[in-house]
Amino acid sequence: MAEKFSLKDHLFNAETVGLLGNHFEKAGVFKAAPFIQEVLGQMAPLELKERIAMIADVLANHLPDDFPAAAQAIRAALPPPLDPTLRDDDFGHFIYAPLGVYLENHGLEDHCDLGLDMLEQITQRFSMEYSIRTFLNRWQDVTLERMQDWTRHDHYHVRRLVSEGARPKLPWGKAIGLTPAQTLPLLDTLHSDPARFVTRSVANHLNDISKSDPDVVVKRLEDWQTAGQQKVKELDWMRRHTLRGLIKAGHAGAMTHLGYRPDVTVNLSQFSITPDVLARGGAADIALTLTTQQDAPLIIDYVIDFMKANGKTAPKVFKLKVLDAKAGIAIPLKKKHVFKDNATTFTLHPGAHHLHIQVNGRIVGGLPFTLT
Numbered sequence: 352m353a354e355k356f357s358l359k360d361h362l363f364n365a366e367t368v369g370l371l372g373n374h375f376e377k378a379g380v381f382k383a384a385p386f387i388q389e390v391l392g393q394m395a396p397l398e399l400k401e402r403i404a405m406i407a408d409v410l411a412n413h414l415p416d417d418f419p420a421a422a423q424a425i426r427a428a429l430p431p432p433l434d435p436t437l438r439d440d441d442f443g444h445f446i447y448a449p450l451g452v453y454l455e456n457h458g459l460e461d462h463c464d465l466g467l468d469m470l471e472q473i474t475q476r477f478s479m480e481y482s483i484r485t486f487l488n489r490w491q492d493v494t495l496e497r498m499q500d501w502t503r504h505d506h507y508h509v510r511r512l513v514s515e516g517a518r519p520k521l522p523w524g525k526a527i528g529l530t531p532a533q534t535l536p537l538l539d540t541l542h543s544d545p546a547r548f549v550t551r552s553v554a555n556h557l558n559d560i561s562k563s564d565p566d567v568v569v570k571r572l573e574d575w576q577t578a579g580q581q582k583v584k585e586l587d588w589m590r591r592h593t594l595r596g597l598i599k600a601g602h603a604g605a606m607t608h609l610g611y612r613p614d615v616t617v618n619l620s621q622f623s624i625t626p627d628v629l630a631r632g633g634a635a636d637i638a639l640t641l642t643t644q645q646d647a648p649l650i651i652d653y654v655i656d657f658m659k660a661n662g663k664t665a666p667k668v669f670k671l672k673v674l675d676a677k678a679g680i681a682i683p684l685k686k687k688h689v690f691k692d693n694a695t696t697f698t699l700h701p702g703a704h705h706l707h708i709q710v711n712g713r714i715v716g717g718l719p720f721t722l723t
Contacts, residue, residue, distance in 0.1 A: 480521060481521075653706060
């Protein structure tokens with residue numbers, strides 16, 4: 352039987368810890384062997400984030416007590432920056448994440464400016480998007496001012512740090528108290544960036560904002576279209592990526608912004624789910640025919656109201672088809688939906704469910720069915 356993949360062991364192991372230790376030894380900061388031995392002696396039972404914190408603590412045992420001296424030692428030990436001529440998919444090495452935690456632990460209170468200087472350097476080797484949030488929470492104005500400067504930095508990893516580090520809902524990141532009014536001016540510069548690594552972050556940042564302020568996001572995208580500072584093809588990609596959550600939710604403003612009329616006249620016929628009573632783990636065939644009264648681009652989704660453990664239902668949206676409809680021309684569609692049981696992220700419950708068809712964000716028909 353194949354051994355289960357372990358992300359924590361893939362990222363933090365004898366080889367990667369040795370890589371970090373050897374950087375410091377080659378720079379004449381400390382001997383690698385005692386550092387490696389101390390880290391590996393504690394690492395096995397720890398989870399990923401615990402390993403990062405532990406390595407940061409061990410670093411503190413081997414670096415100078417004086418923070419400016421320690422910062423100088425870290426700078427001397429850093430490998431060359433990631434290739435600044437690339438545009439995407441160069442994430443660096445996770446073994447440098449503990450350096451950011453070290454800065455949080457030892458540079459935050461009395462050495463904010465130097466700590467930010469070091470984050471600027473380290474993020475060119477591995478993203479400091481998590482550590483910068485500690486500085487935002489402690490020194491908001493100073494950090495935002497620095498981030499404004501970084502929006503025009505020569506290295507795209509530093510520019511991305513601005514958008515990604517300030518995201519309202521950064522996955523696995525600590526909460527920060529920034530408002531859209533504080534972060535959107537940063538994105539106004541970054542949205543025209545030539546690196547997809549940066550523009551993807553900008554779109555994800557806007558997608559985060561859209562969960563609380565959807566109309567603000569749509570308006571900002573309209574402003575960027577008017578400004579014409581980004582290539583049309585890239586901005587079109589950013590608009591779609593930004594609005595993916597709102598499109599799935601059927602937000603009328605997002606639909607209109609992308610050219611999908613919510614008020615398009617749609618006739619639904621030959622709509623069925625077969626069987627309409629099925630066991631969890633089984634599959635159902637969904638069939639329907641759509642006809643529009645106007646030529647129109649369509650985003651067609653189906654929505655299932657799933658039974659929850661408390662007896663209430665909650666909707667989940669699934670993609671069906673994106674197409675250009677011609678007036679009066681029937682569009683037959685079919686989809687097999689597997690009701691996978693015992694999934695790790697979603698639990699099925701027996702009872703009455705409901706299937707809806709959603710066109711350009713508007714529900715145009717529905718059918719009941721039962722899971723047993």
